[in-house]
Amino acid sequence: MxxxxxxxxxxxxxxxxxxxxxxxxxxxxxVIVGDVSEDFARExxxxxxxxxxxxxxxxxSASSMAAISSADVVISLLPATLHPxxxxxCLQLRKHLVTASYVSDEMNGFHTEALSNGLxxxxxxxxxxxxxxxxxxEIIDRIRQSGGxxxxxxxxxxxxxxxxxxxxxxxxxxxxxxxxxxxxxxxGTAKFIEDGKFLYIPYQKLxxxxxTFDIPGYGTFEGYANRDSLKYIDTYNLAGxxxxxxxxxxxxxxxxxxxxxxxxxxxxxxxxxxxxDQMTHASFISGFLPGNTGDGDLxxxxxxxxRLTSGNGLKMLEWSGLFADEKIGLTNGTPAQVLEHILxxxxxxxxxxxxxxxxxxxxxxxxxxxxxxxxxxxxxxxSEGFTAMAKTVGLPLGIATxxxxxxxxxxxxxxxxxxxxxxxxxxxxxxxxxxxxSESEGEG
Amino acid sequence: MxxxxxxxxxxxxxxxxxxxxxxxxxxxxxVIVGDVSEDFARExxxxxxxxxxxxxxxxxSASSMAAISSADVVISLLPATLHPxxxxxCLQLRKHLVTASYVSDEMNGFHTEALSNGLxxxxxxxxxxxxxxxxxxEIIDRIRQSGGxxxxxxxxxxxxxxxxxxxxxxxxxxxxxxxxxxxxxxxGTAKFIEDGKFLYIPYQKLxxxxxTFDIPGYGTFEGYANRDSLKYIDTYNLAGxxxxxxxxxxxxxxxxxxxxxxxxxxxxxxxxxxxxDQMTHASFISGFLPGNTGDGDLxxxxxxxxRLTSGNGLKMLEWSGLFADEKIGLTNGTPAQVLEHILxxxxxxxxxxxxxxxxxxxxxxxxxxxxxxxxxxxxxxxSEGFTAMAKTVGLPLGIATxxxxxxxxxxxxxxxxxxxxxxxxxxxxxxxxxxxxSESEGEG
Numbered sequence: 001m002x003x004x005x006x007x008x009x010x011x012x013x014x015x016x017x018x019x020x021x022x023x024x025x026x027x028x029x030x031v032i033v034g035d036v037s038e039d040f041a042r043e044x045x046x047x048x049x050x051x052x053x054x055x056x057x058x059x060x061s062a063s064s065m066a067a068i069s070s071a072d073v074v075i076s077l078l079p080a081t082l083h084p085x086x087x088x089x090c091l092q093l094r095k096h097l098v099t100a101s102y103v104s105d106e107m108n109g110f111h112t113e114a115l116s117n118g119l120x121x122x123x124x125x126x127x128x129x130x131x132x133x134x135x136x137x138e139i140i141d142r143i144r145q146s147g148g149x150x151x152x153x154x155x156x157x158x159x160x161x162x163x164x165x166x167x168x169x170x171x172x173x174x175x176x177x178x179x180x181x182x183x184x185x186x187x188g189t190a191k192f193i194e195d196g197k198f199l200y201i202p203y204q205k206l207x208x209x210x211x212t213f214d215i216p217g218y219g220t221f222e223g224y225a226n227r228d229s230l231k232y233i234d235t236y237n238l239a240g241x242x243x244x245x246x247x248x249x250x251x252x253x254x255x256x257x258x259x260x261x262x263x264x265x266x267x268x269x270x271x272x273x274x275x276x277d278q279m280t281h282a283s284f285i286s287g288f289l290p291g292n293t294g295d296g297d298l299x300x301x302x303x304x305x306x307r308l309t310s311g312n313g314l315k316m317l318e319w320s321g322l323f324a325d326e327k328i329g330l331t332n333g334t335p336a337q338v339l340e341h342i343l344x345x346x347x348x349x350x351x352x353x354x355x356x357x358x359x360x361x362x363x364x365x366x367x368x369x370x371x372x373x374x375x376x377x378x379x380x381x382x383s384e385g386f387t388a389m390a391k392t393v394g395l396p397l398g399i400a401t402x403x404x405x406x407x408x409x410x411x412x413x414x415x416x417x418x419x420x421x422x423x424x425x426x427x428x429x430x431x432x433x434x435x436x437x438s439e440s441e442g443e444g
Numbered sequence: 445m446x447x448x449x450x451x452x453x454x455x456x457x458x459x460x461x462x463x464x465x466x467x468x469x470x471x472x473x474x475v476i477v478g479d480v481s482e483d484f485a486r487e488x489x490x491x492x493x494x495x496x497x498x499x500x501x502x503x504x505s506a507s508s509m510a511a512i513s514s515a516d517v518v519i520s521l522l523p524a525t526l527h528p529x530x531x532x533x534c535l536q537l538r539k540h541l542v543t544a545s546y547v548s549d550e551m552n553g554f555h556t557e558a559l560s561n562g563l564x565x566x567x568x569x570x571x572x573x574x575x576x577x578x579x580x581x582e583i584i585d586r587i588r589q590s591g592g593x594x595x596x597x598x599x600x601x602x603x604x605x606x607x608x609x610x611x612x613x614x615x616x617x618x619x620x621x622x623x624x625x626x627x628x629x630x631x632g633t634a635k636f637i638e639d640g641k642f643l644y645i646p647y648q649k650l651x652x653x654x655x656t657f658d659i660p661g662y663g664t665f666e667g668y669a670n671r672d673s674l675k676y677i678d679t680y681n682l683a684g685x686x687x688x689x690x691x692x693x694x695x696x697x698x699x700x701x702x703x704x705x706x707x708x709x710x711x712x713x714x715x716x717x718x719x720x721d722q723m724t725h726a727s728f729i730s731g732f733l734p735g736n737t738g739d740g741d742l743x744x745x746x747x748x749x750x751r752l753t754s755g756n757g758l759k760m761l762e763w764s765g766l767f768a769d770e771k772i773g774l775t776n777g778t779p780a781q782v783l784e785h786i787l788x789x790x791x792x793x794x795x796x797x798x799x800x801x802x803x804x805x806x807x808x809x810x811x812x813x814x815x816x817x818x819x820x821x822x823x824x825x826x827s828e829g830f831t832a833m834a835k836t837v838g839l840p841l842g843i844a845t846x847x848x849x850x851x852x853x854x855x856x857x858x859x860x861x862x863x864x865x866x867x868x869x870x871x872x873x874x875x876x877x878x879x880x881x882s883e884s885e886g887e888g
Contacts, residue, residue: 198717265645270632271635288646335633
């Protein structure tokens with residue numbers, strides 16, 4: 001009997017918990033789900049005889065240590081900032097840890113100690129990061145084994161809504177993942193390499209410098225660059241590559257509209273606004289406009305101020321209620337917090353909504369003297385009460401945990417799933433469930 | 445015999461040290477100057493029998509404590525980040541401290557302990573902050589005492605070069621103060637109040653939203669908003685004021701050109717650039733341009749990318765050598781560090797250059813039913829080897845120290861010079877030296 005402790009029972013945990021419970025009888029697992037709300041945790045277990053719910057607060061070390069001490073492996077869906085703390089508990093209690101979060105410097109610092117204790121601290125094993133790593137490395141290794149030389153690799157992923165959901169929503173977007181991360185996305189400078197030259201895009205230009213992607217069956221999408229593509233030269237072992245760019249996909253038009261928020265300053269999270277309790281959606285926006293553009297309605301003032309050449313973005317803001325004389329409903333907050341609160345009024349995912357994951361890798365490589373292209377695309381839709389986000393984040397975590405508990409994975413220390421030991425069995429099982437990349441190749 | 449310890453013997457210390465030495469015989473002072481370079485410190489003393497030079501490193505606590513223990517008061521011109529450390533030494537050794545730096549939260553935290561030990565920790569007693577506080581409060585108190593009600597207060601200051609210096613320099617600017625602060629200026633969001641409404645300007649719009657000032661004898665200047673004008677509602681006791689805006693003055697055209705750096709992303713200090721040792725001025729700039737604007741020369745590509753309606757700013761960048769195939773001369777650095785290094789090649793202040801300080805306060809107030817305007821302007825030019833910056837920063841520090849050592853100042857704790865106890869005698873002595881505001885009034 002092995003005990004798996006799942007930390008965090010939020011929306012993205014549903015598929016993971018179902019997967020673990022479905023496998024629990026065959027593999028003799030006990031699945032304990034811990035959340036700050038024990039009711040929340042219990043609800044996710046649906047009365048399974050293999051499950052148990054506990055209250056879990058990572059900042060309370062006594063109860064955290066007690067919960068972790070009785071587990072064989074910990075899967076954490078907690079906010080990434082809590083992962084170093086969870087990792088310290090796991091080190092002390094000699095437990096494996098599996099997460100879908102990016103490896104922070106702090107997490108990396110645990111590598112030697114985890115290794116010497118025979119522990120696996122597997123991170124970046126969800127969708128993005130996760131499936132993107134594994135599917136990319138499968139192709140990269142295959143091209144290399146056939147003697148190919150990779151010149152260019154672009155990889156973009158988006159968590160969106162399916163075409164039939166909210167057809168009147170001009171953004172074609174709702175919050176299917178952490179809303180705060182959506183509002184803060186892209187702050188800082190994006191770094192990548194293109195045709196052998198290092199290029200940099202600051203926040204104020206990010207949503208204007210778009211890359212277009214065609215996703216079979218779903219049409220055209222636009223993508224903006226992620227913050228740091230350069231570190232993947234090492235992660236993917238691609239030294240000498242001419243172009244490497246990772247990014248985020250949105251339906252066309254989203255970025256043009258979002259750039260209005262960026263230019264106005266609505267996404268700033270560094271200071272509290274004044275008088276938020278008195279504020280309306282419209283007065284929130286007008287606080288970012290010069291006082292001397294007073295004539296005309298808000299959209300007209302914004303258009304003049306930002307010298308917009310199209311009114312499309314403004315129509316999307318209007319749909320989101322940004323120009324309404326409606327009270328915000330908060331007593332205080334940063335611009336980013338207020339914007340998230342307003343957007344959430346219309347972007348909250350309902351039970352009836354279907355979300356959609358789209359991912360595409362685009363490779364250019366040389367095979368002998370022939371230049372070749374390879375595109376690999378993945379799409380995944382929510383179904384049967386499970387969002388596509390929950391499936392694509394949770395299932396790789398669940399499969400990796402199964403492989404670990406059945407001794408199929410020998411890697412130890414702080415690792416990300418970029419080797420065949422991970423990607424072969426995980427992608428194989430995902431394929432059986434219907435989550436897979438479809439490839440198209442050609443010269444060019 | 446009283447001992448004054450001056451920390452930091454950089455360019456801005458010259459006037460302060462001269463002032464202290466000139467007064468040393470009459471007041472029986474010993475003036476010790478400490479710097480990481482003892483030679484630097486000695487040079488500033490010019491062989492005065494009242495002076496002494498020491499090596500001072502604020503991070504070496506043993507030698508710092510020894511130096512401070514023999515002083516009666518410490519005047520620090522060190523970087524502001526070192527002031528909490530210096531303040532801790534002063535608390536431990538029961539010494540007064542005088543600085544020209546903004547009061548940080550950490551410094552504020554020493555208030556109660558300084559107060560209970562009878563110590564004065566006087567901060568913001570240079571030019572800006574410093575003379576701006578004192579001259580503003582003198583006018584504010586005067587208007588109030590005559591029954592006036594202040595509606596609007598705008599205050600802008602600039603450290604520039606005199607008209608006869610560098611006539612071919614289209615920026616009309618050189619580094620007369622910390623170059624790093626000039627490159628990083630304005631990052632974050634500027635907050636102020638205008639006509640009773642709180643307004644916010646993000647960095648990407650800051651150098652586009654300018655206020656114009658006429659400085660008698662020097663013509664028109666442009667100003668951009670400082671980061672936080674709102675805190676001065678409390679500092680100046682101006683609750684209920686309709687407009688309060690503080691900012692920085694530049695010659696016309698500077699902000700248009702600087703905005704090109706902002707939009708490109710050249711002022712980012714948050715990440716290291718790749719391959720800086722291989723980089724030229726031109727390749728530094730082209731790293732911020734999309735690869736697909738490849739046709740044409742750099743200025744043309746920038747003009748197209750940023751949709752500039754004028755070529756004036758680009759001419760100024762060209763004068764600064766930004767488009768030259770000249771090696772940077774650094775092995776690594778952030779964009780901000782590289783930009784500072786390039787600009788410093790032509791913006792370094794020479795001995796023959798004359799700098800210029802301009803400051804203007806603009807008040808609107810109601811006296812009975814009459815709406816009145818009051819403008820107060822100050823200009824100061826460098827002379828006899830002393831920059832205007834050194835004079836306007838150093839002399840208020842020196843005068844305040846004299847007042848403290850002659851028991852003319854009773855305030856204790858962490859304070860800024862906004863009360864009559866400070867501004868009356870300090871402004872009076874500055875007037876004698878020729879540093880004074882000239883006022884003009886009218887209805888309107």
